[in-house]
Amino acid sequence: METKKISIVVPCYNEEEVLPLFYTEITRVMGEIQKEHSDTEFELLFINDGSQDRTLLHLRELAQKDTRVRYVSFSRNFGKEAGMYAGMENATGDYVVIMDADLQHPPAFLPQMYNYVLSGEYDCATTRRISRKGEPKLLSWFSRKFYKIINKISQTEIVDGAQDFRFMTRKMVDSILSMKEYNRFSKGIFSWVGFRTKYIEYENVERAAGTSTWSFWKLFRYALEGFFAFSTAPLTISSVLGFVSCMVAFIMIIVIIIKKLVFGDPVQGFATLICAIFLMGGLQLFCTGISAQYLAKTYLETKKRPIYLVQETEEDVRKKAEKLQAE
Numbered sequence: 001m002e003t004k005k006i007s008i009v010v011p012c013y014n015e016e017e018v019l020p021l022f023y024t025e026i027t028r029v030m031g032e033i034q035k036e037h038s039d040t041e042f043e044l045l046f047i048n049d050g051s052q053d054r055t056l057l058h059l060r061e062l063a064q065k066d067t068r069v070r071y072v073s074f075s076r077n078f079g080k081e082a083g084m085y086a087g088m089e090n091a092t093g094d095y096v097v098i099m100d101a102d103l104q105h106p107p108a109f110l111p112q113m114y115n116y117v118l119s120g121e122y123d124c125a126t127t128r129r130i131s132r133k134g135e136p137k138l139l140s141w142f143s144r145k146f147y148k149i150i151n152k153i154s155q156t157e158i159v160d161g162a163q164d165f166r167f168m169t170r171k172m173v174d175s176i177l178s179m180k181e182y183n184r185f186s187k188g189i190f191s192w193v194g195f196r197t198k199y200i201e202y203e204n205v206e207r208a209a210g211t212s213t214w215s216f217w218k219l220f221r222y223a224l225e226g227f228f229a230f231s232t233a234p235l236t237i238s239s240v241l242g243f244v245s246c247m248v249a250f251i252m253i254i255v256i257i258i259k260k261l262v263f264g265d266p267v268q269g270f271a272t273l274i275c276a277i278f279l280m281g282g283l284q285l286f287c288t289g290i291s292a293q294y295l296a297k298t299y300l301e302t303k304k305r306p307i308y309l310v311q312e313t314e315e316d317v318r319k320k321a322e323k324l325q326a327e
């Protein structure tokens with residue numbers, strides 16, 4: 001019987017508190033899956049995204065006592081997007097799962113997701129939050145607005161409530177890996193590559209321990225990333241704004257000339273003039289700013305910098321242990 005390997009990729013940033021809980025839970029679920037499908041093996045691939053706490057020590061320990069555990073440790077914090085990319089790139093499985101370490105992506109969903117993908121009808125199974133319980137009200141409001149706007153202006157559909165909790169086939173993972181852009185917005189990338197996706201709906205779960213590193217500003221910047229990565233509508237908006245204000249100014253000039261020539265009105269309106277100058281100046285800065293955003297992204301892309309850099313992997317600790325034993 002041919003065995004199938006499932007790689008479980010887990011990006012971790014300062015997760016020392018939840019790692020033991022996560023490990024216990026995931027190994028339990030892995031056992032459950034193996035009971036049902038005896039031809040399945042696992043690989044647990046942790047990505048240490050430059051944690052400042054004892055996450056790396058925990059990972060070294062896990063890798064030494066469990067051969068299914070692998071890890072890639074970054075040279076600094078590169079962000080979750082880089083973590084997911086590194087995980088997919090280093091995973092060797094026929095199927096790849098991406099999930100958070102904080103148990104907000106319940107491992108209990110895995111058997112069900114596996115069955116969907118095994119059925120051959122889907123290339124990807126993922127969860128969708130239907131509630132945002134436990135999240136600040138203001139944040140939920142902004143999130144909903146974000147999805148509404150981005151889905152209006154971008155051709156790529158970005159599903160509200162969709163998450164980075166994914167069970168994917170090798171085919172889909174390779175397609176995602178073929179997108180080597182530096183400015184990564186996974187929510188868009190997942191849907192841009194297409195493939196048949198099964199959404200499993202569920203209620204939001206709160207973090208098992210530790211704290212979320214996503215502040216309001218970080219999320220706001222991430223949302224902007226989404227706009228600029230998956231839509232050029234802001235560029236169009238700036239051109240339209242520029243055109244409309246030019247037209248308005250043109251009409252105003254004609255009106256003033258006619259008033260002066262035909263009715264002999266003395267030209268007045270110091271206040272209006274100042275307003276117009278400010279309005280035009282503001283509009284110009286606004287539009288230049290939008291173009292600059294795209295320019296900046298292009299600039300970073302042309303540098304072709306690596307998405308992440310590795311400091312150590314599980315092979316290093318295993319080699320060290322072997323050396324010690326040989327001595």
Ligand code: UDP
Nearest residue numbers: 011012013049079080083100101212213214
């Ligand atoms: N994470 C990461 N790098 C970062 C920030 C977060 O790898 O710079 C990981 C984190 O360890 C967790 C997942 O991404 O496994 C989700 O992070 P978090 O729970 O803080 O976000 P939230 O669930 O609040 O969206």
Ligand code: MG
Nearest residue numbers: 100102104207
């Ligand atoms: Mg979380």
